[in-house]
Amino acid sequence: MVEEELIIGRNLKKFFPIKTGLTSRSNIYVKxxxxxxxxxxxxxxxxxxxxxxxxxxTLGRLLIRLIEPSGGELYFSxxxxxxxxxxxNQKLSDEELKNYSIFHMHKNKLREMRKKFNIVFQDPYSSLxxxxxxxxxxxxxxxSFGWKKKDAYAxxxxxxxxxxxxxxxxxxxxxxxxGGQRQRVAIARALSLSPEFIVLDEPTSALDVSVQAQVLNxxxxxxxxxxxxxxxxxxxxxxxRHISDRIMVMYLGKIVESAMKDEIFKDPKHxxxxxxxxxxxxxxxxxxxxxIILEGDVxxxxxxxxxxxxxxxxxxxxEPCGFTTDELIEPLRFVxxxxxxxxxxxAEIQEMNVIDDLNMEVTFNNPVQQGVVESIIQKEKEQTxxxxxxxxISVNGNLLKIKMHEPVDPKLKDIGNEHLVACHLVNPPEIx
Amino acid sequence: xxxxxxITVENLKVHFVTWKGVVKALDGVTxxxxxxxxxxxxxxxxxxxxVTSLSIMNLIPPTDGTVVEGHIYFENIDxxxxxxxxxxxxxxxxxxxxxxxxxxxxxxxYVKRQEFVNKIRGKKIAMIFQEPMTALxxxxxxxxxxxxxxxxxxxxxLAMRILSRIxxxxxxxxxxxxxxxxxxxxxxxxxxxxPKLKPLMEQLRSIMFRKDLTRLQKSERMNNIRNDKPxxxxxxxxxEELVENNGHERFFxxxxxxxxxxxxxxxxxxxxxxxxLLNLVNIYNADxxxxxxxxxxxGGMRQRVMxxxxxxxxxxxxxADEPTTALDVTTQAQILDLMKDLKYRIGSSILFITHDxxxxxxxxxxxxxxxxxxxxxxxxxDDIFYKPKHxxxxxxxxxxPTNKTMKEKLHVIPGSxxxxxxxxxxxxxxxxxxxxxxxxxxxxxxMKEIEKDHYVACWLY
Numbered sequence: 001m002v003e004e005e006l007i008i009g010r011n012l013k014k015f016f017p018i019k020t021g022l023t024s025r026s027n028i029y030v031k032x033x034x035x036x037x038x039x040x041x042x043x044x045x046x047x048x049x050x051x052x053x054x055x056x057x058t059l060g061r062l063l064i065r066l067i068e069p070s071g072g073e074l075y076f077s078x079x080x081x082x083x084x085x086x087x088x089n090q091k092l093s094d095e096e097l098k099n100y101s102i103f104h105m106h107k108n109k110l111r112e113m114r115k116k117f118n119i120v121f122q123d124p125y126s127s128l129x130x131x132x133x134x135x136x137x138x139x140x141x142x143x144s145f146g147w148k149k150k151d152a153y154a155x156x157x158x159x160x161x162x163x164x165x166x167x168x169x170x171x172x173x174x175x176x177x178x179g180g181q182r183q184r185v186a187i188a189r190a191l192s193l194s195p196e197f198i199v200l201d202e203p204t205s206a207l208d209v210s211v212q213a214q215v216l217n218x219x220x221x222x223x224x225x226x227x228x229x230x231x232x233x234x235x236x237x238x239x240x241r242h243i244s245d246r247i248m249v250m251y252l253g254k255i256v257e258s259a260m261k262d263e264i265f266k267d268p269k270h271x272x273x274x275x276x277x278x279x280x281x282x283x284x285x286x287x288x289x290x291x292i293i294l295e296g297d298v299x300x301x302x303x304x305x306x307x308x309x310x311x312x313x314x315x316x317x318x319e320p321c322g323f324t325t326d327e328l329i330e331p332l333r334f335v336x337x338x339x340x341x342x343x344x345x346x347a348e349i350q351e352m353n354v355i356d357d358l359n360m361e362v363t364f365n366n367p368v369q370q371g372v373v374e375s376i377i378q379k380e381k382e383q384t385x386x387x388x389x390x391x392x393i394s395v396n397g398n399l400l401k402i403k404m405h406e407p408v409d410p411k412l413k414d415i416g417n418e419h420l421v422a423c424h425l426v427n428p429p430e431i432x
Numbered sequence: 433x434x435x436x437x438x439i440t441v442e443n444l445k446v447h448f449v450t451w452k453g454v455v456k457a458l459d460g461v462t463x464x465x466x467x468x469x470x471x472x473x474x475x476x477x478x479x480x481x482x483v484t485s486l487s488i489m490n491l492i493p494p495t496d497g498t499v500v501e502g503h504i505y506f507e508n509i510d511x512x513x514x515x516x517x518x519x520x521x522x523x524x525x526x527x528x529x530x531x532x533x534x535x536x537x538x539x540x541x542y543v544k545r546q547e548f549v550n551k552i553r554g555k556k557i558a559m560i561f562q563e564p565m566t567a568l569x570x571x572x573x574x575x576x577x578x579x580x581x582x583x584x585x586x587x588x589x590l591a592m593r594i595l596s597r598i599x600x601x602x603x604x605x606x607x608x609x610x611x612x613x614x615x616x617x618x619x620x621x622x623x624x625x626x627p628k629l630k631p632l633m634e635q636l637r638s639i640m641f642r643k644d645l646t647r648l649q650k651s652e653r654m655n656n657i658r659n660d661k662p663x664x665x666x667x668x669x670x671x672e673e674l675v676e677n678n679g680h681e682r683f684f685x686x687x688x689x690x691x692x693x694x695x696x697x698x699x700x701x702x703x704x705x706x707x708x709l710l711n712l713v714n715i716y717n718a719d720x721x722x723x724x725x726x727x728x729x730x731g732g733m734r735q736r737v738m739x740x741x742x743x744x745x746x747x748x749x750x751x752a753d754e755p756t757t758a759l760d761v762t763t764q765a766q767i768l769d770l771m772k773d774l775k776y777r778i779g780s781s782i783l784f785i786t787h788d789x790x791x792x793x794x795x796x797x798x799x800x801x802x803x804x805x806x807x808x809x810x811x812x813x814d815d816i817f818y819k820p821k822h823x824x825x826x827x828x829x830x831x832x833p834t835n836k837t838m839k840e841k842l843h844v845i846p847g848s849x850x851x852x853x854x855x856x857x858x859x860x861x862x863x864x865x866x867x868x869x870x871x872x873x874x875x876x877x878x879m880k881e882i883e884k885d886h887y888v889a890c891w892l893y
Binding site for chain 1: 764814831
């Protein structure tokens with residue numbers, strides 16, 4: 001495999017505004033893709049996995065600029081001198097940006113670039129125009145780049161053969177085909193301009209197992225034949241495991257882990273990856289896996305949690321992961337209950353006052369002792385992870401003041417062997 | 433495992449009438465589900481998995497299709513024709529000239545059948561539907577939807593719950609709490625046998641099963657369980673009437689205003705039971721959830737509510753129609769974990785329908801494989817996964833990507849699913865089968881037991 005970067009994305013962002021009211025102006029955004037760095041090498045198949053709503057599809061569409069970005073830079077096979085500049089984080093001049101960054105390119109030049117990448121959509125039942133013949137569907141990209149009809153249809157015939165469909169399918173409508181055949185047509189359309197890079201947005205999730213196997217085999221063949229680079233977006237981990245070389249795991253708009261296939265299945269580092277891989281049902285009754293069951297649901301991407309986005313559901317979350325006082329209210333009520341912990345005596349929580357994200361005050365009806373509260377917090381830490389976020393407490397009669405640790409955002413870091421992880425467990429930061 | 437059967441499906445044939453022709457969706461499906469067993473039903477899209485479950489539940493719309501042959505026996509009732517005294521069928525196919533087929537139905541007889549089946553549906557057979565988004569009513573609160581089956585089917589049990597809670601004496605009650613807290617099994621069993629104390633015991637046990645409380649909090653909640661508003665004489669009379677008449681109101685329905693007042697007690701009790709059900713499916717802020725609408729919950733949460741709804745009346749048979757298909761893997765793991773846990777607690781049989789073989793490997797005891805309206809193979813889970821006999825099962829298992837198939841190509845079953853309007857004659861799989869013989873094109877294979885409990889419908893054996 002050639003070790004050459006084809007696609008480099010830096011600080012990619014896509015925020016969708018939520019419009020309410022008459023003015024349609026808003027400061028509320030769904031942070032679908034939130035500060036993502038991505039590198040895809042030539043001839044590589046990258047699998048992008050994650051739960052629903054984590055921004056997989058948005059990232060895929062951003063990489064071929066199907067949607068307008070909110071920030072960041074994207075380069076498509078830049079020349080070596082520009083590549084070096086990007087790698088060493090130097091600022092590019094305006095002219096270089098205009099020439100090489102897909103997000104800053106002039107539209108005429110971008111149109112030329114569009115020949116080099118294409119996409120296959122998820123649902124083959126809705127991504128093909130029901131009123132067009134198959135030959136016109138596949139030839140549409142060709143026509144838009146000025147091919148002549150005769151050449152275009154000859155090319156269509158060739159393409160249909162490549163994806164394993166007989167030539168007479170040219171004169172059929174999409175509704176006459178089955179799901180697997182439609183997906184083949186969609187793949188033929190994506191290949192029509194012989195692109196270098198293809199985004200496959202859940203190409204098999206609408207298909208049955210046996211049809212899925214056909215499509216996966218076809219993709220494997222095509223990849224070898226045309227030396228394609230592919231981004232394979234899916235939530236089906238067994239499929240990704242079969243087809244891709246490198247796997248990226250996304251959670252709430254960020255890439256949390258990225259490694260070669262064998263490595264990530266052998267030794268997942270991020271707690272989210274561990275939970276995700278362990279919860280895949282394996283079609284083999286004798287294989288018994290220790291399931292890691294995640295508690296709760298994915299938080300809203302409108303207001304992602306502080307620090308590490310995964311910390312509210314993490315089994316190992318600790319001091320710098322970004323607990324805030326809001327998350328502490330329920331656990332404190334639970335833990336400082338004199339029925340749960342009789343050491344509290346007759347003190348009961350009267351009022352909880354959140355000052356800001358890192359400071360809060362708790363008022364009791366009777367005086368409490370600092371030592372007792374500290375020992376309870378120490379005792380309950382293992383079960384209630386949010387208590388790890390407490391930096392210091394001070395008791396003054398009935399009043400308990402709590403200060404939290406400052407959150408630190410985890411950054412993707414290479415831990416060797418092209419294994420990138422964004423987790424404080426792997427790269428522990430200094431705790432102030 | 434007990435070998436008694438819960439439900440028997442015999443030679444079930446279901447036809448749907450469309451303008452293209454008659455779709456033979458089910459073509460002689462035969463299987464049985466035993467007590468306390470999970471039967472996994474796998475197959476591809478359009479092979480008739482869901483139609484099987486719908487015909488068990490009598491939910492096939494009379495304008496679309498009907499059961500034309502076969503029987504479904506559930507507790508001595510034939511679910512395909514539950515009203516024995518009904519001489520003519522309510523939905524039937526009318527064969528006209530030139531091979532035209534029309535679907536006719538008699539509305540009066542159809543409604544009669546549905547009224548009868550309503551007493552069984554939700555009470556003895558319950559169903560978890562595929563998409564929790566569409567199966568829950570978006571304009572009604574969760575509390576309403578969850579209490580509806582309780583109030584419809586088991587008013588007498590709700591009345592029993594109230595009475596047993598209020599009538600018990602102190603000594604007996606503290607003995608019960610002690611038995612539950614210290615998990616004295618024989619004592620719990622003896623209490624569960626007493627019909628008057630059983631509802632109270634169940635309430636205490638539901639608190640005991642909660643995972644979010646400490647022992648001290650549990651015992652406190654148990655002792656507080658009796659802090660109810662005392663019953664007045666009217667309410668007591670109403671509840672006793674319900675218990676006596678097996679849930680029917682003989683007297684109070686004549687006085688609407690009084691009925692409305694005394695009925696509030698039942699509604700309150702139903703909400704109480706609904707909260708216990710939500711606790712059962714690991715939702716602990718139940719009082720908040722009851723007041724919310726379905727759109728305010730996440731997908732996993734909705735599916736839990738659906739499961740709670742299905743479990744409301746302790747059904748003997750639970751049909752789960754692709755309960756995890758619309759969910760993410762992590763949520764799916766939560767739900768499967770929950771269902772495995774519940775299976776031991778409630779002890780009912782489950783028919784688990786899915787197309788994901790991974791899920792089947794996890795949850796089922798026996799597996800039935802369906803292809804184009806037929807069950808082609810049925811047997812214990814290990815036999816199906818390690819010794820598959822039918823060519824279709826073999827192909828299906830080989831076509832899933834696993835860690836063994838990483839480098840090599842995936843196995844592909846050639847061809848595609850047949851059109852069920854004109855299905856192939858004989859074995860419906862023969863056009864795609866690598867071992868097809870001459871007899872396969874002529875005659876339909878019959879189920880044959882080749883090993884203990886392992887049946888295959890194929891001419892190879």
